[in-house]
Amino acid sequence: MAESNQKIALFIDADNAPARKIEKILSEMAKYGVVSIRRAYGNWKSHTVKGWEEQLHEYAIQPIQQFDLTKGKNATDMAMTIDAMDTLYTKKMDAFCIVSSDSDFTPLIMRLLSEGKVVYGFGERKAPAPFVNACSRFLYLDEPEADPEKVPENSKKSGHELKADTKLMNLIRNAIDTEQDDDGWAYLGRIGAVISNQASFDPRNYGYKKLGDLIRAVDLFETQIMDNNQMSVRDKRRGNHIQNGGH
Incomplete structure (x- = not known):
């Protein structure tokens, strides 16, 4: 960071x-x-x-x-x-x-x-x-501000629109792959750091205040709050693989 x-x-x-x-x-x-x-x-x-x-x-x-x-x-x-x-x-x-x-x-x-x-x-x-x-x-600079009273409803990319952005999804998935533990979980902060080193990404350009909010909007990922109050993310494909007995 x-x-x-x-x-x-x-x-x-x-x-x-x-x-x-x-x-x-x-x-x-x-x-x-x-x-x-x-x-x-x-x-x-x-x-x-x-x-x-x-x-x-x-x-x-x-x-x-x-x-x-x-x-x-x-x-x-x-x-x-x-x-x-x-x-x-x-x-x-x-x-x-x-x-x-x-x-x-x-x-x-x-x-x-x-x-x-x-x-x-x-x-x-x-x-x-x-x-x-x-x-x-x-x-x-021409994105609407994060004030709900000023932001038109269509300014935020929907989960479907985010999911259709292949480049963005690959960026997130590759960052998770880089930082994941044995169970496929990766800390959100580390994901953000990897992405920042690879691309000029900012969640506000998609209408989201934080990276975590953007990730939660996409049904390709699952999230959980760890004991240290940090959010972790996992690719659902990895989670299904583990649940089905994969290695």
Whole structure:
């Protein structure tokens, strides 16, 4: 699981990220450590970043000006990448946070990961899949909040919809296989840790506050609370195998 005392560098693609979500981003990052570097990149003469201007002083974010030097080509991506690499080599950061929805920062993220850094990503659903999947953890900013009064009924994926997501089911099953004991049970916390090391998974992207809530919604798994009050999970196929005398 991620440490809660990380030194984090935040890089925002202001041209392609919603300013109204900055509080959510910083609140999420506060769970993991201190965001000591905060930079937002964009053409500050453009009306598209107006929403960010009022957030800069309130959240101590440094604006970095990038003119649109070539029509149809945004210089922000290159500037963010260069500054992130400079920060990687000149500052002792534990983690990087990249906020963007349209741009593919996959090469940068892979480079940061290769140096042992944790990479958090934020963006809207239109964010490129390679960018999303490369992050240590990615959270969609256009998902409804967890407040029941604000969440439409159709925002949460049903058990049937989750079950139909083969990639997700394989991710959970493989994590259980990795951590299971002789009877097929695996601690939920260990399952979450394995998944976090393999994919940019976050249960909130599926409308669930916690991993345990998501797993309970799927009829492929059984759960139990252990003596230490920790939840354990087992693949029902393994449970049936044991009950039928398998080894």
